[in-house]
Amino acid sequence: MSAILELENLNYSYIDGGYERQILQDLSYSFEEKQFYTILGPSGSGKTTLLSLVAGLDTPKSGRILFEGKDITEIGLHKYRRNDISIVFQQYNLISYLTALENVLLAMSETDNELPKDRKNVAYNLLERFGIVSSKADRLVNQLSGGEQQRVAIARSLASNVNLIFADEPTGNLDTATEKEIIGIFKDLAHEYGKTIIVVTHSDSVSSMSDQRVLLKDGKLTKL
Amino acid sequence: MNFIKRAIKNVTRKPSKSVLLILTFFLIGNLVIIGLGVSNAAESAKILTRQKMRAVVTYKIDYDKINQYVMQLTDEDEINKFYENYPRVKLADVALLLQDERVKTANAVNTNMWYSDRENSLDFVHLNNQAEENMGQNGQSCWYDENNVEHCEIYKEPYFLIKGNMFPSMIEFEDGEYQIVSGRFYTQQEIDNADMVCLVSENLAALNGITIGDTINLANSNYSTWMEEFGATQEDLENSFEVIGIFSHNNPINPDAPNFNYMYPYQNPDNMIFMPSTAEYMAQLTLSQKEWDHYSQMYPEESYYSEDKRPSMENMEENLYIENVTLLLDDPMNVEPFVEEHQNSLSQFTSLDANNEEFNKLAKPLDTLSIYANFIVWLVLINAIVIITLVTALTLKTREYEIGVLLSVGASKLKVIGQFFIELAIVAVIGFTLSIVSGSLIAKSLGNKVLEYQIASSDINENGNGGLYYPYDGFDPWSTDYSTDITLDDLISEYEVKISPLIIAEIYVLGLGIVFISVIIPSFMIMRYNPKKILMNQN
Structure with missing residues (x-):
């Protein structure tokens, strides 16, 4: 298996109360394709910061992030987010005045990736695959439950037909049963659809279901 | 084009917010229309009246300048010498003025x-009137010879x-x-x-x-x-x-x-x-x-x-x-620019007069009205920009997560700003369109009332510069005053508050300008951060 995402000597720090706080220190790691990763770590270890950097939402102080061998700054962070990756947030981050279907279509409308012509049907099918039937797909997202909203968020992450999906505490707001269901979806995505899933979590139950577990501690990643 | 669809959905699916914004733009629109309508009516009345007047400029001796100059002279010989060579209008000056293509002719x-x-x-x-019958019987003309002897003869008109x-x-x-x-x-x-x-x-x-x-x-x-x-x-x-x-x-x-x-x-x-x-x-x-x-x-x-x-x-x-020379220009609206352009190129102690003293005096209530109306327009526009910017800033603050999401899925900043602009532009256009109807009605009645008040509180002679003695209706054979007599009634009759297509266009342009400024400032404030920071602020 080849590497889809490589991190080279990443450094990240910020000033807190007049002192520089080093979050990531010469961090290097390689993520292989079609795998379901979980990144574990104690609170404040920099998991979300790391996810922001690899998702192109923020930039490191130094070091390189390579996507399929290309530096993401060379691809362009905007383009990288639009065409190469998707993100699932803990807060779902759906747009409240759009329906579940329209939220999925939003990702399709922004990407430059090749998509089927009948986007609406594709979006309905995607949602249905994650348990959102068409009657619910046409509802505004704030009329859905938390679990349903997270499913919509996952459907949206798949809509733009990318191979790398990040998720930041995707089950943090969900009950145990729904958590299992969502993680099961991620596993399927990696194994059946060939996507690479990188989930940041502090939950052992989530990480126990992943293919590879990685620990972020003292600014470095270690394979468990 | 998806950002346009999203904008429309936001407006239609958040009706209470949209109605409140429409109401705000409706009120702003009314005030701007009143201001612009009244101001334009006042300006149009002045222009229409000015266009009815003869386009004449008088080149004449400037007695004020002469008086000022003589007042500062102390040597009597110098004063006498000045009076011996008393300034006069120069035909050479007129010849130069005639080279200006706006001049049709000159009366010297x-x-x-x-x-x-x-x-x-x-x-x-013959007029066959009393004066003709009495010709030759009206009086004598007398003169004194070198021996101071008086000689008188019958005067013949x-x-x-x-x-x-x-x-x-x-x-x-x-x-x-x-x-x-x-x-x-x-x-x-x-x-x-x-x-x-x-x-x-x-x-x-x-x-x-x-x-x-x-x-x-x-x-x-x-x-x-x-x-x-x-x-x-x-x-x-x-x-x-x-x-x-x-x-x-x-x-x-x-x-x-x-x-x-x-x-x-x-x-x-x-x-x-x-x-x-x-x-x-x-x-x-x-x-x-x-x-x-x-x-x-x-x-x-x-x-x-x-x-x-x-x-x-x-x-x-x-x-x-020749005491003065009157120039006829091609257009009354060229009179003031012409005077301004040539005033400083004339011989000493001469000047150009636009003959608009009476017009300016009569137009004073309209000018005051126009100043107030323009003041209202500016006041409203500045307030509108501040209010709408604050409203938009507050609205966008609650939508930071949406900006973060849109940026995280790869939407460009331009498209995000475009969406917010269209959202606000839709409600602005609805608000302004409604205000055109009500604003024009209010502008008409309010404009007339304010003008009536202005006229009542000014001390203008409504007969213009009339009252001069003419031998008979209107014709004064010696007059070198070629300016047109106007009265306050002439001006008032031209005053009509009309909401022209130009004003309507102005309203929309100003409105969209307000919307643009109101969107760009808070959007920039939020989007200067990277998407992570925006999402973290929301969280």
Whole structure:
């Protein structure tokens, strides 16, 4: 298996109360394709910061992030987010005045990736695959439950037909049963659809279901 | 185009927020329409009235400047010297002004009252009024000889009014008050050569059987015994003029006018004769020279009788003493720019007058109204920008997560701003469209009420500059004031608050401008951060 995402000597720090706080220190790691990763770590270890950097939402102080061998700054962070990756947030981050279907279509409308012509049907099918039937797909997202909203968020992450999906505490707001269901979806995505899933979590139950577990501690990643 | 669809969905799916914003824009729109409507009505009334006025500019001696200059002189000799060479308007200045393509013609007029020759070969057009019946019985003209003996003669009123001009056209003819019905006006060459040519009225021509090419005989004065003193003869007074043009005019005589019976023949426009100023001067030159020669011997020490002052064609401009020259421009709206442009290129102690003092005085209530209205517009616009920017900033603050999400899925910042702009533009257009109907109704009634109040509280003479004494309706044969009389009623009649397509366009442009500023500032404030920071702020 080849590497889809490589991190080279990443450094990240910020000033807190007049002192520089080093979050990531010469961090290097390689993520292989079609795998379901979980990144574990104690609170404040920099998991979300790391996810922001690899998702192109923020930039490191130094070091390189390579996507399929290309530096993401060379691809362009905007383009990288639009065409190469998707993100699932803990807060779902759906747009409240759009329906579940329209939220999925939003990702399709922004990407430059090749998509089927009948986007609406594709979006309905995607949602249905994650348990959102068409009657619910046409509802505004704030009329859905938390679990349903997270499913919509996952459907949206798949809509733009990318191979790398990040998720930041995707089950943090969900009950145990729904958590299992969502993680099961991620596993399927990696194994059946060939996507690479990188989930940041502090939950052992989530990480126990992943293919590879990685620990972020003292600014470095270690394979468990 | 998806950002446009999202914008429409946001507006339609958040109706309470949209209605509140529509209401805000509706109120702003009403105030702006009232302001713009009233201001435009005031400006239009002024422009329409100005366009009805003659486009004339007067080149004249600036007595204020002269007074200021003389006041600061302390040496009496210097003061006397200044008065001996008293400033005068310069035809060279006028020639330069005439090169401006906006100038149609100029009136540098000298007026005289003349008689027919001793044979009375040219009869005047009769009014058959009381004044004519009493001609020759009205009084005496007296003079003193060198032995201080008084000599008196019966005074005889002149028949004809002679108007000479230094330029080959006249305002009266350019603007159609007088029309050439046969022949032509005199040329610059005829002026320069002092050719004895003239134009007579069609009634005078008909009465005397004159056709183009005929000659008429005129006397520039009635022969008096005092002329014998300096050896002048009747022949010196008489000249023949070739008739090169016959004109009609728009100054019909009204026999019911209050002063009709006191009108003399020379006050009748039918008895007006136009000729080059040079010809008019030339006709009087022999008499002037003889008189000058006589008095220069009597008072050789007087500076006026120095040899260079002897009347001649060379010193004609000095002797004619043209007090002012009126220029006719192509458009009344060019008057003020023309004056502004040329004011500083004139000879010392002369100036250009736009003849708009009375107009400006009458237009004062409209100006005040316009100032208030513009003030309202600016006040509302500034407030609108502040209010809408704050409202948008607050709204966008609650939508930071949405901006973060849109950026995280790869939407460009431009598209995000575009979406917010369209959202606000939709409600603004609805609000402004509704306000056009109500605003125009309010503007009409409010504008009229404020104008009434302005007029009532100002001390304007509603009769304009009327009240001058004219021998009969409207026509003053000596007047060199070619400006048009206007009254407050003229201005008020043009005042009408109308919400023109231009104002409507202005409303939309201003409204979209407000929307643009209101969106761009808070959007920039939020989007200067990277998407992670924006999402973290939300979380």
